[in-house]
Amino acid sequence: MRSFFPHPSNHSILFILIILHIFVHLLLNIDSVDCFDPLIKLRTKGYLRKSSVELNVDDYGAKGDGVSDDTKIFRDIWKNACSLPSNPKIVVPTKKSYLVGPIEFPGPCKSKVTLKISGAIVAPKDPDVWNCSDTSKWIYFSRVKHLTVEGGGTINGMGQEWWSRSCKTNASNPCRHAPTAITFHKCNNLKVRKIMVLDSQQMHMSFTSCTKVAASHLNILAPGSSPNTDGIHISASSSVEVKESTISTGDDCISIVSNSSKICIKDISCGPGHGISIGSLGKGNSWDQVQDVTVSGVLLSNTDNGVRIKTWQGGSGYAKKITFQNIRMENVSNPIIIDQYYCDSKVPCSNQTLSVKIQDISFIDIKGTSASEEAIRFECSDTSPCKKLYLEDIQLQSCSENATTSFCWQASGSSSGQVSPPPCFASRDNGIQNYVMPTSLNSL
Ligand SMILES: *[C@@H]1O[C@H](CO)[C@@H](O)[C@H](O)[C@H]1NC(C)=O
Ligand SMILES: *[C@@H]1O[C@H](CO)[C@@H](O)[C@H](O)[C@H]1NC(C)=O
Ligand SMILES: *[C@@H]1O[C@H](CO)[C@@H](O)[C@H](O)[C@H]1NC(C)=O
Ligand SMILES: *[C@@H]1O[C@H](CO)[C@@H](O)[C@H](O)[C@H]1NC(C)=O
Ligand SMILES: *[C@@H]1O[C@H](CO)[C@@H](O)[C@H](O)[C@H]1NC(C)=O
Ligand SMILES: *[C@@H]1O[C@H](CO)[C@@H](O)[C@H](O)[C@H]1NC(C)=O
Secondary structure (H helix, E strand, O other), X not given: OOOOOOOOHHHHHHHHHHHHHXXXXXXXXXXXXXXXXXXXXXXXXXXXXXXOOEEEHHHHOOOOEEEEEOHHHHHHHHHHHHHOOOOOEEEEOOOOEEEOOOEXXXXXXXXXXXXXXXXXXXXXXXXXXXXXXXXXXXXXXXXOEEEEEEOOOEEEOOOHHHHHOOOOOOOOOOOOOOOEEEEEEOOEEEEEEEEEEEOOOOOOEEEEOOEXXXXXXXXXXXXOOOOOOOOEEEEOOEEEEEEEEXXXXXXXXXXXXXXXXXXXXXEEXXXXXXXEEXXXXXXXXXXXXXXXXXXXXXEEEOEOOOEEXXXXXXXXXXXXXXXXXXXXXXXXXXXXXEEOOOOOOOOOOOOOOOOOEEEEEEEEEEXXXXXXXXXXXXXXXXXXXXXXXXXXXXXXXXXXXXXXEEEEEOEEEEEEEEEEOOOOOOOOOOOOOOOOOOOOXXXX
């Protein structure tokens, strides 16, 4: 029996609640948000809108030939749009390609700005163009509220030359930051939808210190061999929903770090890449907390990891109340993994006593094939073992003929339903169980 609820009678209560919820949404004519309370109410009808004005980059003199530098035009049009009181829409027309160098779009703006990218925005190929600018940024939005980015167009980071200069590609290169294609910093009430982000120099899309973000219908694409090209990076943010998107990159499909909470990831297809990661947390002895994360409806194919929590030794804080649910795996190398000994540096990391605490982590309805025999790995800290891990309905078969196995180190928790490979928890947690209540006999 698969259920979040301890008593069958709660099912009927839930059912009534769902019906009520649907009625309320129909009555109020707002888009339903499945993850948590309404993030952003998309009221398009029956709602007084200020008349909006369209600003076309071509009218401002942009060439859009992929060769001429249109950076200044984009800077000017943003400055203008941002000062208008009338909900302006900046239009980047279809079928053209606008070469834009490192650029900042500062807020807050006078009204709600929409950036409609129908054509392509392309980055300079040559990393030297960043000589005088911060190499961690390409397109950078800061302190913007009520921004919508949409339009069906493409943002192309032209990352090839950056990748070949990466120390991960050639160890004799110096290690340095490459730009994140598109960053939203200190944003609030942001919608990003129907955009393709290609071949970023490093990370593709980053939300840092943001609240209320709804991202959907994104298509993020870079070669599996491209270094550090995370798909979506969520840092120090809360109330973030990412859904209905496809991500194929050379690093984490989605990574969630720092002080992030209320994160909902839903209906994502991912691979190649490194899977969905919480962390890394605790790097450089930092204090990090990630909590209230739901990852559901994800297809992972040919990724290096499936769902993962990774922490460095020496950090502190915690990762808790995290649920991975309804996940399908195809030939994934480490389908379920908690790694508290994460070390991604040239020099080996020394053992330390402090560690980020991990507890209340649920893995529910996770099925498919594992490229390695060890399908479940819980490698937890000696000083603060993982607590209240929970496994339910897990069926992970090996791609080879051998049966899959689990590995546990300092991990405790419980399970219910069929779990294959069988769990290997050291002992059951005492007292009250997880916030997700197990229901079957073998968890009693
Ligand atoms: C950037 O710096 C490099 C070396 O420091 C130099 O060769 C190159 O010409 C510079 N590029 C630009 C666009 O200023
Ligand atoms: C790595 O970089 C060094 C110095 O830039 C260069 O000499 C060498 O040929 C590169 N190696 C490969 C495999 O590209
Ligand atoms: C996380 O929050 C703590 C406490 O509010 C703060 O001290 C720390 O700087 C934050 N870290 C990050 C990465 O935002
Ligand atoms: C499965 O994954 C392994 C390791 O990533 C890879 O070598 C192999 O080609 C993959 N198999 C298939 C059928 O894609
Ligand atoms: C760190 O701890 C692990 C496990 O207890 C041990 O195998 C390893 O040798 C230690 N490493 C160092 C550098 O002390
Ligand atoms: C299956 O397990 C056996 C015994 O542990 C091992 O010798 C063999 O290499 C495994 N086969 C594969 C395909 O990994």
